Amino acid sequence: MELFTLVTSTLCTLVLPVLLLLTAVKLWALYCYSCRDSTCESPLPPGTMGLPFFGETLQLVLQRRKFLELKSRKYGHVYKTHLFGRPTVRIMGAENVRQILLGEHKFVSVHWPASVRTILGSQCLSNLHDSQHKHMKKAIMQAFSKDALESYVPVMEEEIRNAIHSWMQNESCVLVYPAVKRLMFRIAMRLLLGFEPKQMDPAHEQPLVQAFEEMTRNLFSLPIDVPFTGLYKGLRARNIIHAKIDENIKEKLQKEPEGSGQDALQLLIDHSRKNGEPINMQALKESATELLFGGHGTTASAATSLITFLGLHKHVVDKVRQELDSKGLLSGAPEEKKPLTLDILQQLTYTGCVLKETLRLSPPVPGGFRVALKTFVLNGYQIPKGWNVIYSIADTHNLAEIFPNKEEFNPDRFLTPFPDDSSRFSFIPFGGGPRSCVGKEFAKILLKTFIIELCRSCDWELLNGPPTMKTSPIVHPEDNLPTQFKPFQSQVV
Template sequence: MSFYTLFVTSLCTLVLPLLLIAAAVKLWEMYVISGCDPTCRGALPPGTMGLPLLGETLQMVLQRRKFLRIKRQKYGYIYKTHLFGCPTVRIMGSENVKQILLSEHKLVAAQWPASVRIILGSHTLSNAHGAHHKSKKRAILKAFSREALEQYIPVIQEEVRGTVDGWLESDTCVLVYPEMKRLMFRIAMRILLGFEPDQTKADERELVQAFEEMTKNLFSLPIDVPFSGLYRGLRARDIIHSKIEQNIKKKLLKTCENNNYKDALQLLIENGEKNDERLSMQEIKESATELLFGGHETTASTATSMVMFLGLHAHVVRKVRQELQEKYVMGSQGEDKPLDMERLEQLKYTSCVIKETLRINPPVPGGFRVALKTFELNGYQIPQGWNVIYSICDTHDVLEALPNKGDFQPERFLDNKSPEDSARFGYIPFGGGARICVGKEFAKVLLKVFVVELVSRCDWRLLNGPPTMKTGPTVYPTDNLPTKFTCWPEP
């Protein structure tokens, strides 16, 4: 074979396919951005759109924080990409986030990726808009009033104490993250859905596994074919709906025998009847699934992060114990005192521990919106119909005038100028605006009770040291945080 023939063959075999791929990618980018408004003065944000159809979804799902860090370093606080089947602008920074969160129903509207909407369903609070969203939100907020939270404390304390007892009795290490998911799931089942302990325990293992599978596949390409992420997420969702429906039917038969408080699901059902909008079983199942997801996945993530941070900072544990003794929440020998809202509200330093955990490891990395019309943000054009993701974790990372951002320092929230005050939308672990997390006060009480029970009764050691953290979709340790717990004070 002559050199010329070899050269042409190599050209056709190697170079030509590469050129075709490059041309396809370029044509794809031109097609995606063809919807921009030529009358808008702002240029599109910098960034890349990735592969045809797939966009950059696979890189984001596989790399998560690494992907986001590289993008931020390369393109700054606003950049374009293509995720979950849609052209997307990702933003961060308090001023940019502020404009998005305060423009609900004017410039943007809440819209999660298609896969999330399909799996969770159309009847959830996250997918509701306008008057329907306000009505649902009001009903759920009643379940998180101060009076309601007071009623929940004994249930939370009972469940946390039982779990901590199990950790102390274990001869082997405890995998904290899966344990935490089971604990927070039981609490959410009892408090948010009003199920009895025996109902919760009977279905706990299967439901937790199904939730794990559903959660893992929430953010996936919206392609429902066998073995795809969406397919697996829907199959897991069906298992959850089946189990929940059995319990809901029992619950509806026992409505008049309910506890001395009304759970969030009961309030939603009553709100629908009051407004002549009786909820169907499908609507109840979807609402229950959303409440369970929001009520246990995020708190399990944050509680696990707290075990990690406190395990790495013994001086912080000592300060928490000192506060518990000073506020008479814990006796000098570790004996417990009754907890109530008034006592919990006195624990200022303990609150700072929770806030600092949420600053460094916010459980939810961001929120999703869709542009209702083309508008400008910081000089860039955001085209109508594009998705807008505001990043919570990146916004915390780039918060200005915050020394030693990477260090775990709860004391920073005791200062006159804490991260909460330095920028209204610079510290947003619960989101903000009209869509701020409805369960944030419930989460704070739950996490505070957990810290009190843990610190007043346990010492612990992280067997693998500081873990690698991943996001999928909430933050979690890749090694599940193996930990050895011992009694404190020693018998």
């Protein structure tokens, strides 16, 4: 009897878990097979779906770029996987991306992972659809009109100049990525949310920057809201940000509308007032958080990449300075230098090419998310209704045939117009189609101003040489890019 009990206990302990695992694997295989749309003759893309229930999310979260490189090398430009709880197709290449970006509302619709929707909120621009998206975008676009952008330039110039001056005072080194994040955060707080400089002392600013870092780090996580999970941490960080923005909104609500030249948050408040809508505090907080996220995270990544590429290619810095000198922007003390305007920024062709080349090699956002509204065929493969679709920006740039010597940092390639319209989706740092980045002109002007102030104010050395880049979810250097800055002595370049 004891032997029977021992055998039974052993079987339950060892065999039952194995049977349950095999059953789970079998059910997962059946689920993956049933995902295929039997009414479509085309096959599913190649690829694997990973572990039962978890799919390949853990591999993506832990390995990031390495995981994506291995998958694309093995399966090509269109492959299937299972991420963030959903069957997913990841695509790259100009023609494939063109069909997705221009297929908005016909084949696909924006659909970020559940963790992103939960943390950023259902009422921010990225998660709105149809007429709601159209009306919100129209209101926000007022903050990026030509007149508004012109009024932003002096603030950008002031903040960037002050930051670079402080970097040059540091005799050892500056960790560039954290420093640039603080700079871009200040600029976004002032221009997009209307914070005054006196409201942004370091004691209040630093906790907000840290909260944004925590929120960003956990945007793409498993949709499980329990203590110590990524989603739980991301929501706690978001609540800190919402509390600060809530104070600012309440101050704005006590003021009368001021007309043109206002920040984006004020314009959203005025938009609600004009339409006679009740003020939706949650929607405003979510929109403001999204503006701050888009307005400083991506520009900080791009500005850090600019310092990297220019630090490694001094001859490009010399060419930028030659262009600045030709416009009278190089000589003189900082307070004597010619102030920047929108018109001057648009005249700096080579400086613009430097920015484009940086965004080609190191786009801050690696891609975008869509969901298939109906089953359709892409590159010979079926994309079933309800599947997520991820398009890759970085891989599409790498595959583009219009860029010879793709690994080389060569801004001159953008001096010559591309041959035809078919190349339009070979360079998509801001996405494309009706969902292209709403603040792209703001970002371009901010980053061109950054290049100008950097090149006419200082020289710098990357202390660790070329950095290793990582994505989580925004591209940045693993070592934070330790760099030494020193004043540039203006002379004939």
